[in-house]
Amino acid sequence: MGFIESIFDYILGLGAEVFVPGLMIAIGLIVGMKFREAFNAGIILGVAFIGMNLVIGFMLDALTPAAQDLAEMTGIDLTAVDGGWTTAATLSWAWPYAFLMFPIQLIINGIMLFFNWTKTLNVDLWNVWGKIFTAVAITGVTGNLYIALVGASVIVVVELLLSDLNQPSIEKVTGIPGVTVSHGMNILTVTLMPIDWVLRRFKFFNKKMDANALREKIGVFAENNVMGFIIGILLGFAAGYSIADALILAMQAAAALTLFPMIAKLFMEALSPLSEAINEFMKKRFKGREMYIGLDWPILAGSSEVWVAIILTVPFTLLLAFILPGNAVLPFAGILNIGLAVPALIVTSGNLLRMMVLSISATPVFLYVSTYFTDIITDLARTTNAVALEEGQRLTWSTVEYPVFRFILTELGSFTLIGIGMVVAWILLFLFYRQQMTKRNEEFKAEVEEVA
Template identity: 50%
Template sequence: MDVLYNVVQYILGFGAAVFVPLIMLIIGLLCRMKFADAFIAALTLGIAFTGMNVVINFMTGAITPAAQGLADATGIALPTVDVGWPALSAIAWAWPYGVLCFPLLIAINAIMLTTNTTNVLNVDLWNAWTKLCTCVITYYLCSSAGMAEGLAIAMGFIAAAIQIIAELKIGDAIQPTIENVTGIPGVTVPHALMLTCTIVLPFELILQRIPAIENNKVDAKWLRSKIGIFGENSVMGFIIGLLLGAVAYRELQAALTLAIQAATALTLFPMVSKLFMQALSPISDAVGDFMKKRFAGKQLIIGLDWPILAGSNELWVTTVLLIPFELVFAFLLTPLGNTVLPFAGIVNICLAPVLLMMTGGNLTKMLIEGIIVTPVYLLASSSFAPYLTELARTFSPDSLAGIDQNAMITWATLETPDFRWSVANALSGHLPGIICFIVWVVLFVALMKFFKKRNEKLATA
């Protein structure tokens, strides 16, 4: 176990910006690309990931103090600390059995490819921790329910396996939408965050029946055509940043600084995103040609991390506009059990890609659906706080450094909160969890049918 742990940790230590391009280089060479072409494509992909992370961190660093200012202005104070995803990843990997999620992901993907139950080859192995997070939460809930240690561990890995299968299936389903939105062929996002499409589905179906919302086609291009420069990324970022800064800081210099920072981020996102297309298109073409020659009728889709979607202007406009609602809900939902004020997760990158996939970039629907679903993140992350805090104290005390010993920790915008809460509580024998998980599975089946119909329309178009 120690040897496997050290091997996996060494591989993951490269980080997504090195590990994923390395895998893509190997895939390109196996598909008979020239080394120079495969190397340039892989290198460009690494640059794209690095550039996107730089811009995301820049934007998060600018927005988080403003969120703190908004909270201070309203006097909101809650007992759970939002530590973001890095701390949760450290806690998950510190679990003694966590390393087994890495080969589990590879094995399930290989079996599903062999049995033709998926076309997705998930090379985003760096995000194996998202499966592990579900695994360790389920294990802890099962242990707390009085299950034997061995059974609790088994339940954890069953939850992880269910998530892996669901991610691959949704990766198949959303690929045409991703190609339509980004222009990048042959790639998809089999990521945990996409599972939240399941609970967004009912609201999407309702909004589709409202002509004034469904037919307005409000997206970034529409805004530019109707309101001129006010629809430009830079101007929208400046206005949103200025308004947020004015309320948070109530001081002109700080407000203007945030306005320029937001304008910078919204301008750079689509620029960096073009690198993904530049890197992935030649590899996708090579994979397609290879499959046609050797496996007639067989398609292979490359599964990557969500930043390949980050060039969407609608994604970032929605993300920023949802920030005030997150803070308001944090206060309003305290009677229902919310204990966390979002800071590290204030830029909810786990929700906006979901909304982009469900609506195809309709800004009106993205904002409405985002407002409706945001409370799920806060309530689920709050419910997990006691367990995550205890797990951190047991397996990863370093992740609690600098945090009051009486405080709890969580990730306010914990990805796929609907799936994680329902599957963990269902497998631990919690009746509401069992009911919610059954409903979730029914909705997931409906989601597959929803995307099948959409994909047929996209193919026809």
């Protein structure tokens, strides 16, 4: 058992920038690509991951301190410390049974592909820690390892089903054929869709409001570099920065928003030939079958709408943290909520106005669920010693990804009436989501055929 665990630890320790390109080179060779083509595509994919993660890190390093200064200026005194996703990941990997989730995900994905229950091959294996965190949360509530592993396995299945449904929308955003996002954060799309459906009933919210539409309306002020500069300087002033520091932050935000689309093109360059080769392989051997490559969310980071929505939501998040009764969490390390903006991008097809409404509407859910998980995360930190806590200190993750579904699974694992009722409601929401996305995907297909 220890030997198997060490193998998985070594593979995952390589990181997405090494592991995923290596896996894609192997897949490329299996489906008949020439070695030089597969090798070149794999290396470019690795470069794209490194480049995108560097810019995302640069963006977060620049903006997070400003957002945190803004939080401190509010004078809010809340008891739970927000450790962000990195702390949650550290605690997840410290769980004694963490290594089991890796083979479980591979086996489930393999079975679903074999029986044609999914079209997605999920190569985003590093983010298996999200399923581990779910298992940890369920164990913290139920004390039952087997229920926890079943709950985490449900996440694997739902991720794949949603990856299939979301693929046409993701292809439209990225321009990369045969690629989808298999990150669990997109489970939140199921909960957001009914709100977006209601908003779409109103003409005001149905106007075209993505970055391209803004450029047509307000010209240079909607260019990525200018938009980044404006958002950065406003955040700097709101956080109490000096003029010089605010200008530096503005230029950093401008640089990041300018570079995101440039690096996103590398994903297209790497993945397009791989996707074509895989689908040719499937057509020859499995009539009528196609396969999608499931990747991490950064392939969507080139969308300016994501970052605009993330930054503009910050002041509303702080306000809600202050006024919501029963909230114990001050958003800090996770104050930039990527796990909310990315699903909102998919649900709204990049409509910034509706993205903002969804982001503000869903923020209370994140705060309350992170409050709910505070004792579980704190206990895990103390028992594993993976994170040092002072006496009396409490730890949580303010932007816990897909909070509704994780809460449902913990309640269902305890066989509570609220858990059973909520899972029935969620299944109905999923069916509604599938109906809405199927309709949208057919419209996308008709648009492509009309252009062709």
